[in-house]
Amino acid sequence: MDRGTESGTPPGPVAGRIPLAVVVVDRAGLVSHWSRGARRLFGTAREAAVGRPAVDLLPVSGALPEDDESAHYGAYAAYDGLGPDLESSLDGRLSYPAAGRARLTARGSDRIDVLWWAYPLVGPGPERLLVLAADAGVLRHEDPGERVAAERVVPGERIVPGFALHTDFPGSEELARRLPDILPSMSVGDSARIVAQILELGYPILEFSQNDRVPVTPDWGVPRRAERKARQERLAAAAAAGELPPRDARDDRDARDDRDAQDAADDGVDLEYVAVRERLEFLNEVSGRIGTSLDLSRTIVEVSRAVVPRFTDVAGTYLREQVVAGEGFPDGVPDTTTMWHRVALEHTDEPGRWDDVVPVGEAMPFPADTPFFQCMTTGDPVLVPRISEQLGHMIAAQFEKRDIRPLITGRSMLVVPLKARHVVLGFMILLRHPERVEFNDMDRVTGAELAARAGLVLDNARMYTYQESVAETLQDSMLPHIAPRMSGCDIATRYLPGTLLGRVGGDWFDSVKLPGSRTALVVGDVMGHGLNSAAMMGQLRTAVQTMAALDLPPAQLLRNLDDLAQRLGEHYLATCLYAIYDPIASELQIANAGHIPPVLVRAEGGRSDLLDLPTGAPIGVGGVPFESVRVRVAPGDRLVMCTDGLVEVRGEDIGVGLATLCESAAHPAASMDDACDTIIRALAVTFSEAGRGGRKDDVALLLARLNGIEPEDVAQWRIGHDPQEVGRARAVVREQLHVWGLTSLADITESLVSELVTNAVRHSHSRPIDLRLVRGETLLCEVDDDDHTLPTLLSAGPLDEAGRGMRVVSRLAREWGTSRTNSGKTVWFELAMR
Incomplete structure (x- = not known):
C-alpha cells in the first residue's frame, strides 16, 4: 500500500x-x-x-x-x-x-x-x-x-x-x-x-x-454491473451541472472503468459457471451414491446420507404408508388424513438430539397450513428462508408432549417432493443451521433435481419390493405347510429363495397321506425362475396332490403328470421325485423324472448312499416311460430329497455337491430341523471355499425319518359277507382296544366300525373285507373291500332309512376319507388318542 x-x-x-x-x-x-x-x-x-x-x-x-x-x-x-x-x-x-x-x-x-x-x-x-x-x-x-x-x-x-x-x-x-x-x-x-x-x-x-x-x-465477490451503471448516472448528473473533471482524466477513468466492468462481467460469468458446475458435480455424486440396491430400506438411508452435510445439516425423509408397506402405487392426491412414515433422519447435531423428539418409524398426518402439506399436494419444492417463531410453533403443534421448536426455529428449510410418474411418494425436509447460509432459489432448483432423482430410485425400489411381495405371496401360497409327523415318519422341510435370480422359483416339496398308513413324499423343480415358473409349479403340485389321493403307483403318477404337462401347452420342463413310504411293510417305492437321486442314511452304521434309480426324463418331454423301484428300509433310516439348487453351482462339478450332501446327511443331529440346517450349512461352506460365490438358485429340501410301525401296533382281521360278521367286527375291535389300553375309545370306535363294515358287507362283491386298526399318534381304522364306488355324504330326510351312516362318521371322527385301490376302495377314519 x-x-x-x-x-x-x-x-x-x-x-x-x-x-x-x-x-x-x-x-x-x-x-x-x-x-x-x-x-x-x-x-x-x-x-x-x-x-x-x-x-x-x-x-x-x-x-x-x-x-x-x-x-x-x-x-x-x-x-x-x-x-x-x-x-x-x-x-x-x-x-x-x-x-x-x-x-x-x-x-x-x-x-x-x-x-x-x-x-x-x-x-x-x-x-x-x-x-x-x-x-x-x-x-x-x-x-x-x-x-x-x-x-x-x-x-x-x-x-x-x-x-x-x-x-x-x-x-x-x-x-x-x-x-x-x-x-x-x-x-x-x-x-x-x-x-x-x-x-x-x-x-x-x-x-x-x-x-x-x-x-x-x-x-x-466481484464488482457488479450495477456499480458501473450508478457511476455513469453520477457522471451524467455532473455533466449537467458542469462539474466534470478534465477530459483526459475522465477518459483514463472511463477506460479503466470499462476494463473493470469487462473483468467483472468475465469474473461473474466464470463464478456462475463454477457454481453451476459444482452443483452438477454434487448431483452426479449423489446419483452415484444412491440406488446401489433395490432394497427399499437401504435406498432410503442412501438418499438421506447423500445430502448431509454437504447440502444440508438435517435431512428427514417421509414416505406414504402404501410405499412403506410395499403395496401398490398410492392412489389419489394426499390429504390431511394421509399417513406419512418418518423412515430416515440424518443430521450433524450431537448424537441423540433428534432421536427422542422425532424418532424414525413414527407415522403422522400433516395439517393443511404447513409447508409439508403444500409440498405434497402441489408436488413443488417449498422454500422457507428462515423458520419464524410463529411457523415453528405451528409445526410443533403436531407433536404431542414434544417441543421441537428449539430444533427448527431460526433454521433455513427446504421441503422437496419425492415424485415418480407424477405421484408424490414422499418428501424430504432439509434444514440448515442458523449460522449457515440460507437456502436460495438455486438451492431450490438443486433440491428439486435431487428429489427427482431420489424419487425415481425410490420408485424403482418400491416397485421391486412390491413385485417381490407379490412373488413371495404366490410362492408361500403354493408351498404346503407340512405336518412334522405323519403316520410312521417325521418330516422337516426347508425352502430357500434364490439369492441372484429373485425370490420366486419353481421348486416345491409336498407330502400326502395315503391309505394303509402310507405317506407320499414329493420334491420337484420347474426349470426357470419367475412368476411363470411358480405358476407352473402350482399346477403340477396340485396335479400330484390329486393323483396321489387316487393311490396311483409312482411310475403311473409320473406318466399321468407328463401327459398333463403336454396338455397344458406350456413349454416348461420339470423334474420330479415321487416316493411312497409304507411304514408297516418297511418299504419305499420310488420313481424319478430327471431329478437328482435321493440320499438314504441307514440307522445302523450311519452309512449314507445315493439311491441308484432309473433317471427317467423330465416332466414335459413326453412319450418317455417311467419305472418304479422298491427299496427296503429299517426304522430310524432317513431319506433326504432335494432340488439341484442345493448341490449344484455354476462352474463346479455336481459330484462335489452330491458327495457333500451324503456326508452332511450322515451327521447326527438333535432334531430333524437341526439336520436340515446342518446340510444347508455344509453345502454353503463347500461352495464358498471353492470360490464360486455361493448359491444362486432356489432350494427345496425334504428330510424324512422313517420310524416304521411296530407289528404289535397293527391289528388286522378278515370279515365275511354275512351281516352277522358286523357284530364280530365290533367285538374284536373292543377286545383289541382293551389290550392296547384304549378302553375309553371303545364305544365310539365300535359305532364307527359298525357303520363302515355294514356298508362294506352291503356293497362288496366276492372278495372278503379287510378290517385293520393301527395305533400311532392317532388311532386309525381302515375298511377295505372290492367295490369301486366311493361313499359320499347324503342329505337324509326324517323318514329315510339310509344316508345317515357317513354323516355319523363325519361328525364323530377326527378325520376320515376314502380312496380307490386296484381292487376296490378303502374307507378310513382317525380318532385322537386320549
Whole structure:
C-alpha cells in the first residue's frame, strides 16, 4: 500500500483481496484437500495431489536470499521456529501457527514467490494442518489499473505474512463470515471447529509496514454491473451541472472503468459457471451414491446420507404408508388424513438430539397450513428462508408432549417432493443451521433435481419390493405347510429363495397321506425362475396332490403328470421325485423324472448312499416311460430329497455337491430341523471355499425319518359277507382296544366300525373285507373291500332309512376319507388318542 500522500498523511489499514490456495494435510502428512486455487498456484491437478505427501507437492527450494530487500521477514522471521522453509513446517512437528515466504518452481511456470500461512489443527477429525498460500507477485504490479491492494504497494516495500487476532482490525466480523467459505466441504461441526481454532490463533495478514496490517480474505465477490451503471448516472448528473473533471482524466477513468466492468462481467460469468458446475458435480455424486440396491430400506438411508452435510445439516425423509408397506402405487392426491412414515433422519447435531423428539418409524398426518402439506399436494419444492417463531410453533403443534421448536426455529428449510410418474411418494425436509447460509432459489432448483432423482430410485425400489411381495405371496401360497409327523415318519422341510435370480422359483416339496398308513413324499423343480415358473409349479403340485389321493403307483403318477404337462401347452420342463413310504411293510417305492437321486442314511452304521434309480426324463418331454423301484428300509433310516439348487453351482462339478450332501446327511443331529440346517450349512461352506460365490438358485429340501410301525401296533382281521360278521367286527375291535389300553375309545370306535363294515358287507362283491386298526399318534381304522364306488355324504330326510351312516362318521371322527385301490376302495377314519 502507499506510504502516504504528498502531504505526508499516513494511510489507514486497507483490506485487500488475494486469491488463496487452500491445502489440508491429514495425520499421515498426506494431502486430503487441494483447492482450485492450489491447482492454479502450484500447477498440480486435484486428482494428482490428494493422497500424496504434502512435502512433495509443496517443495520449497529455499528462502529468498537475505540481501534481497523483499525477502526480509522482520519480526516474523523468528515466529516460525523451524525457519521460513515451508517444507520444514510440514514434517508433522508443527504445533503452533507459522507463516513464511519462499520461492518455488511450479509446473508450467517460472519460479513463484509464495506467501503461506500454516495452522495446526486439533480435534477428532483427520485434519492436522491447514495451509493457505498466495502468489506474492500480484502485490508488486505498478499498473494503476490493478486492484486496491496492488495499487497501494510501491516497489521496494516489504511484504511479510503474519497473523492478527480479530480485535486487531475493524473488519473482523465480515471476515469471520467469509472465513468458513475457504474451508473444504465438510460437516458443520468440523468446519466450526477449524474456524474456531483459526480465530484463536489469528487471521492471516500481510504486513506492509511495522504499523499497518492488511487482512487477507478470499476473493469471492466481484464488482457488479450495477456499480458501473450508478457511476455513469453520477457522471451524467455532473455533466449537467458542469462539474466534470478534465477530459483526459475522465477518459483514463472511463477506460479503466470499462476494463473493470469487462473483468467483472468475465469474473461473474466464470463464478456462475463454477457454481453451476459444482452443483452438477454434487448431483452426479449423489446419483452415484444412491440406488446401489433395490432394497427399499437401504435406498432410503442412501438418499438421506447423500445430502448431509454437504447440502444440508438435517435431512428427514417421509414416505406414504402404501410405499412403506410395499403395496401398490398410492392412489389419489394426499390429504390431511394421509399417513406419512418418518423412515430416515440424518443430521450433524450431537448424537441423540433428534432421536427422542422425532424418532424414525413414527407415522403422522400433516395439517393443511404447513409447508409439508403444500409440498405434497402441489408436488413443488417449498422454500422457507428462515423458520419464524410463529411457523415453528405451528409445526410443533403436531407433536404431542414434544417441543421441537428449539430444533427448527431460526433454521433455513427446504421441503422437496419425492415424485415418480407424477405421484408424490414422499418428501424430504432439509434444514440448515442458523449460522449457515440460507437456502436460495438455486438451492431450490438443486433440491428439486435431487428429489427427482431420489424419487425415481425410490420408485424403482418400491416397485421391486412390491413385485417381490407379490412373488413371495404366490410362492408361500403354493408351498404346503407340512405336518412334522405323519403316520410312521417325521418330516422337516426347508425352502430357500434364490439369492441372484429373485425370490420366486419353481421348486416345491409336498407330502400326502395315503391309505394303509402310507405317506407320499414329493420334491420337484420347474426349470426357470419367475412368476411363470411358480405358476407352473402350482399346477403340477396340485396335479400330484390329486393323483396321489387316487393311490396311483409312482411310475403311473409320473406318466399321468407328463401327459398333463403336454396338455397344458406350456413349454416348461420339470423334474420330479415321487416316493411312497409304507411304514408297516418297511418299504419305499420310488420313481424319478430327471431329478437328482435321493440320499438314504441307514440307522445302523450311519452309512449314507445315493439311491441308484432309473433317471427317467423330465416332466414335459413326453412319450418317455417311467419305472418304479422298491427299496427296503429299517426304522430310524432317513431319506433326504432335494432340488439341484442345493448341490449344484455354476462352474463346479455336481459330484462335489452330491458327495457333500451324503456326508452332511450322515451327521447326527438333535432334531430333524437341526439336520436340515446342518446340510444347508455344509453345502454353503463347500461352495464358498471353492470360490464360486455361493448359491444362486432356489432350494427345496425334504428330510424324512422313517420310524416304521411296530407289528404289535397293527391289528388286522378278515370279515365275511354275512351281516352277522358286523357284530364280530365290533367285538374284536373292543377286545383289541382293551389290550392296547384304549378302553375309553371303545364305544365310539365300535359305532364307527359298525357303520363302515355294514356298508362294506352291503356293497362288496366276492372278495372278503379287510378290517385293520393301527395305533400311532392317532388311532386309525381302515375298511377295505372290492367295490369301486366311493361313499359320499347324503342329505337324509326324517323318514329315510339310509344316508345317515357317513354323516355319523363325519361328525364323530377326527378325520376320515376314502380312496380307490386296484381292487376296490378303502374307507378310513382317525380318532385322537386320549
